[in-house]
Amino acid sequence: MLTQYGWNNHFQNVYNEAGIVLPAGRIIAAHGAQFRVMAAGGPCTAELSGRIMHTAADAAELPVTGDWVYLAGGEGASHALVYGVLPRKTALVRKKPGSHAVQVLAANVDTLVIVTALDDTYSVSRIERFLSLAREGGIEPFLVFNKTDLAEGLDAKKEEIARVFPGARAAWMSAVSGGGMEGLGAALVPGETCVLAGSSGAGKSTILNRLLGDELIPTAPVREDDGKGRHTTTARELFVLPGGAVIIDTPGLREVGIWADADGVDDVFDDIRRLSGGCRFGDCTHTVEPGCAVLDALSSGELDGRRYANYMKMSGEARENQRSPRWKSISKEIKRFYEKSDKYR
Ligand SMILES: Nc1nc2c(ncn2[C@@H]2O[C@H](COP(=O)(O)OP(=O)(O)OP(=O)(O)O)[C@@H](O)[C@H]2O)c(=O)[nH]1
Ligand SMILES: [Mg+2]
Known part of the structure; x- marks a missing residue:
C-alpha cells in the first residue's frame, strides 16, 4: 500500500535510522491543521500532536502534502495524531508574498511539472521563477505548455522555449482535446512523485482529471477578458495515477516568491x-x-x-x-x- 504512494528504500532507511517505531504514512491532503494521511492500513484523518507543535522550530517543519510522517492511532483507526515528520528528500518552497516567511508547498517531490497556458497568461519569466524553486528544492523540472488549441504563434513560442531553456524537458498539449498528452509520459514514473504547479487557470486540474481518466477534481472556466483563473483548487492533494505515478495538484500561485540566494x-x-x-x-x-x-x-x-x-x-x-x-x-x-x-x- 505505502509503496504505491511512493515509499521506497530511501524512506525505509530514513525511518530505520531514526529508530521510529510508530507506523508511517504519507500526507495526501492538508486542510489547515487537518490532514488526510495514507497509512499502511488505508486512509485516515489526522491532526498534529502537541509534541510536534512544540518541537517544530518553524512553520516550515510542519507537515505538508507529500510528507512522510509517523502516526499514533493510525492503524485501523479513523483518526490519528501526527507525531513527527521524516526528513524531506526534496521540498518545493517559496517565499510568501509580502513577508520574509517561507512556505513549503509540497515535500518529497521528484519532478516539478510547471504548467503554462498558451494564452494571454503565457510568461517565460514565470517559468524562470519556478525553475529557481525547483533548483533550490532539489527537484527535476518538466515544462508543460497547455491549451495548444488556443495558442497564437505556436511555432514562435516553441522556438523561444527551445532557445531560452535549451535541453529542457517539455510537452505541448491540449488537456481539453487530449492532444499531446503523451508528451507528459516522461514525467510520470511509477513510484515517483510529481507536482503540478502554475498559475490559476493554466489547466492543472484538467490535466490531472485526464490522467486519472475521471472528472474527480473540480475545474472552472477562466475569466474571459484576461484568461486568469478563479483559484478553483484550494488544497494540495496527492493522487496515484493508473500507471503508478504519484501526482500532487496544487492551487494556482498568484506570486512565485523566490526562495533562493x-x-x-x-x-x-x-x-x-x-x-x-x-x-x-x-x-x-x-x-x-x-x-x-x-x-x-x-x-x-x-x-x-x-x-x-x-x-x-x-x-x-x-x-x-x-x-x-x-x-x-x-x-x-x-x-x-x-x-x-x-x-x-
Ligand atoms: N481551451 C482549453 N481550455 C483548457 C485546456 N485545459 C484546461 N482548460 C480550461 O481552463 C479552465 C481552467 O482549468 P483548471 O484545470 O481549472 O485550471 P487550474 O490550473 O487547475 O486552476 P486553479 O485550480 O484555479 O489553480 C477550465 O475551464 C478548463 O476547461 C486546454 O487545453 N484548452
Ligand atoms: Mg485546479
Missing part, C-alpha cells in the same frame, strides 16, 4: 553567468560598469532584454532575502532538513 538564481541563468565571466570587474553588477560583458550582449542582441530584466529582478529579490536575519534562520532550518536526508541520497 543569488547563487541559486545564477543557476537558472547559466547564459548570464557564462557572460559575466568576461566582465572587466569581478564584482560587476551588470548595470553601469564599463567592460560589462552582460551589457555588451544586451546591446548586441545576443541577450534578450526580457531575460536580463527578469534576472536583475530575481537576483534583487534573492539579495533582499539574504539581508534578512529571519531569512537566514529559516534558510538554515530548511537546509538542515536536506542535510539530514543527504546521506540517504
Whole structure:
C-alpha cells in the first residue's frame, strides 16, 4: 500500500535510522491543521500532536502534502495524531508574498511539472521563477505548455522555449482535446512523485482529471477578458495515477516568491553567468560598469532584454532575502532538513 504512494528504500532507511517505531504514512491532503494521511492500513484523518507543535522550530517543519510522517492511532483507526515528520528528500518552497516567511508547498517531490497556458497568461519569466524553486528544492523540472488549441504563434513560442531553456524537458498539449498528452509520459514514473504547479487557470486540474481518466477534481472556466483563473483548487492533494505515478495538484500561485540566494538564481541563468565571466570587474553588477560583458550582449542582441530584466529582478529579490536575519534562520532550518536526508541520497 505505502509503496504505491511512493515509499521506497530511501524512506525505509530514513525511518530505520531514526529508530521510529510508530507506523508511517504519507500526507495526501492538508486542510489547515487537518490532514488526510495514507497509512499502511488505508486512509485516515489526522491532526498534529502537541509534541510536534512544540518541537517544530518553524512553520516550515510542519507537515505538508507529500510528507512522510509517523502516526499514533493510525492503524485501523479513523483518526490519528501526527507525531513527527521524516526528513524531506526534496521540498518545493517559496517565499510568501509580502513577508520574509517561507512556505513549503509540497515535500518529497521528484519532478516539478510547471504548467503554462498558451494564452494571454503565457510568461517565460514565470517559468524562470519556478525553475529557481525547483533548483533550490532539489527537484527535476518538466515544462508543460497547455491549451495548444488556443495558442497564437505556436511555432514562435516553441522556438523561444527551445532557445531560452535549451535541453529542457517539455510537452505541448491540449488537456481539453487530449492532444499531446503523451508528451507528459516522461514525467510520470511509477513510484515517483510529481507536482503540478502554475498559475490559476493554466489547466492543472484538467490535466490531472485526464490522467486519472475521471472528472474527480473540480475545474472552472477562466475569466474571459484576461484568461486568469478563479483559484478553483484550494488544497494540495496527492493522487496515484493508473500507471503508478504519484501526482500532487496544487492551487494556482498568484506570486512565485523566490526562495533562493543569488547563487541559486545564477543557476537558472547559466547564459548570464557564462557572460559575466568576461566582465572587466569581478564584482560587476551588470548595470553601469564599463567592460560589462552582460551589457555588451544586451546591446548586441545576443541577450534578450526580457531575460536580463527578469534576472536583475530575481537576483534583487534573492539579495533582499539574504539581508534578512529571519531569512537566514529559516534558510538554515530548511537546509538542515536536506542535510539530514543527504546521506540517504
Ligand atoms: N481551451 C482549453 N481550455 C483548457 C485546456 N485545459 C484546461 N482548460 C480550461 O481552463 C479552465 C481552467 O482549468 P483548471 O484545470 O481549472 O485550471 P487550474 O490550473 O487547475 O486552476 P486553479 O485550480 O484555479 O489553480 C477550465 O475551464 C478548463 O476547461 C486546454 O487545453 N484548452
Ligand atoms: Mg485546479
